[in-house]
């Protein structure tokens with residue numbers, strides 16, 4: 358396959374670009390903080406000096422940026438994608454953003470004659486390293502078909518969900534559920550502990566119960582060790598809760614559980630936990646009122 362461009366060497370982008378290199382793809386990378394490209398360069402990637410330079414070199418370019426402002430910045434700002442995107446080139450944004458952001462990017466890219474696909478992912482750092490992501494794509498089907506050989510390396514399953522916006526919405530619904538679950542899980546761990554039960558035994562019980570799931574199994578042991586090395590940064594989970602709640606507003610969907618979970622993530626951010634893993638929201642529930 359042609360050389361693939363990759364913008365954004367954060368936790369996910371770096372793991373995904375490395376995976377493409379490991380599978381024999383030629384990759385050209387860019388990151389706002391250029392030094393984060395060094396390791397990729399050592400593994401054979403070429404480094405572009407701007408998003409525009411990467412787009413110029415590559416037929417297909419993937420973006421994996423933190424949030425809507427970052428996703429928009431690499432497209433619209435000086436040195437951005439719009440300076441070089443043209444007919445025959447495609448941009449695939451795999452960041453988690455809202456449908457409106459995706460639509461803005463899609464419209465601008467298409468106006469220049471380029472193709473656009475949104476393709477946010479489910480799965481975190483380890484699945485990204487192992488090529489086990491779940492890809493939620495929407496937009497131009499021709500571009501989806503063309504980029505499938507790369508998706509087959511990055512993910513264990515790709516969904517094509519139709520028009521731009523559907524991938525973003527699906528991703529926000531999934532992460533809204535995940536964030537709410539993480540809050541319920543944290544409350545349960547604290548309740549077990551405060552009521553004299555072993556949180557470790559609770560994990561064993563949960564793992565055999567109808568609500569057993571990979572997230573509890575993977576995050577539980579490190580949470581009870583108070584260890585929150587970031588796989589999915591808490592600030593991004595809070596961004597996803599906020600965007601999912603906005604989607605709820607638009608559709609008049611009452612979401613009291615998600616709203617409460619969002620408040621807990623906001624509180625965690627305000628106490629300086631934003632760069633830790635999203636499971637660090639557990640710390641918020643441990644804080645008890647001083648007795649009168």
Ligand SMILES: NC(=O)C1=CN([C@@H]2O[C@H](COP(=O)(O)OP(=O)(O)OC[C@H]3O[C@@H](n4cnc5c(N)ncnc54)[C@H](OP(=O)(O)O)[C@@H]3O)[C@@H](O)[C@H]2O)C=CC1
Nearest residue numbers: 365366367368369389390422423427452453481588589593
């Ligand atoms: N981590 C995870 O488990 C998962 C994350 N996601 C989503 O993937 C995306 C990336 O996540 P992750 O890799 O964890 O995030 P990181 O915070 O590790 O990386 C964010 C990336 O965005 C770049 N960035 C931030 N602001 C700007 C800007 N204004 N202009 C240009 N680049 C910018 C950063 O550049 P710099 O290095 O210069 O700061 C960095 O490359 C997010 O949308 C997240 O919600 C989806 C699934 C799982």
Ligand SMILES: O=CCCC(=O)O
Nearest residue numbers: 453479480481532589
């Ligand atoms: O957006 C992040 C998702 C993290 C995960 O699916 O484990």
